[in-house]
Amino acid sequence: MAENITELIGRVALRDRSAFRALYAATSAKLFGVCLRILRDRAEAEDALQEIFVRIWNNADRFTASDTSPMSWLIAVARNHAIDRIRARKPQAVDIDEAVGIADDAPSPEQEAVATDERSRIQACLETLDAARADAVRGAYMEGYSYQELADRHGIPVNTMRTWLRRSLMKLKECLTQ
Known part of the structure; x- marks a missing residue:
């Protein structure tokens, strides 16, 4: 088979179209696999394969048979072309001076300090509630449980759970405003 591919490449060098078709038929599946493995996108691998065969043509x-095997x-x-396509995808580096105006979405140290203080105040107020009611408040407002799920978890009617939550929020509001 290697001799056959070597012969086909030699004939392609002489611009033999039938040899090119035969070379494509014999090797395109393997070269497509190489492209697909590197590029990880079928459509892009198909485009790359066409460009690779233009390069081969x-x-x-x-190609010299003494240097390496034809495959x-x-x-x-194929590999080099696929890698070149990946490199071409990467955006060009931006000058650091252009990045000065990009806002940082992370909270400032002052905002972090305020948030930490608020969390500790809320936690302290939650600790003043009955344990089951504090658990219900955490479940409803921090974990996203529904009234029904919380009522089932605590073994009480849904309307009772609503009352628990309403009264607990009033106590939390009072605690936080002190």
């Missing part, structure tokens, strides 16, 4: 005269040469052409 234009550069077949550069190794073809795979190297």
Whole structure:
């Protein structure tokens, strides 16, 4: 098979179209697999394969049978082309001076300090509630449980759970305003 591919590449170098078709039929599946493995996108691998065969058509005269096996040469052409496509995807580096105006979405140290203080105040107020009611408040407002889920978890009617939550929020509001 290697001799056959070597012969086909030699004929492609002489611009033999039937040899090119035969080379494509014999090697395209393998080269497509190489492209797909590197590019990880079927459509892009198909486009790359077409470009690779254009390169093979234009550069077949550069292949020398004594240097390497024909499949190794073809795979190297495919691999290098696929890697070039990946490199071309990457955005160009931006000058650091242009990045000065980009806002940082992270909270400032002052905002972090205020948030930490608020969390500790809320936690302290939650601790003043009955344990079951504090658990219900955490479940409803921090974990997203529904009234029904909380009522089932605590073994009480839904309307009782609503009352618990309403009264607990009033106590929390009073605690936080002190």
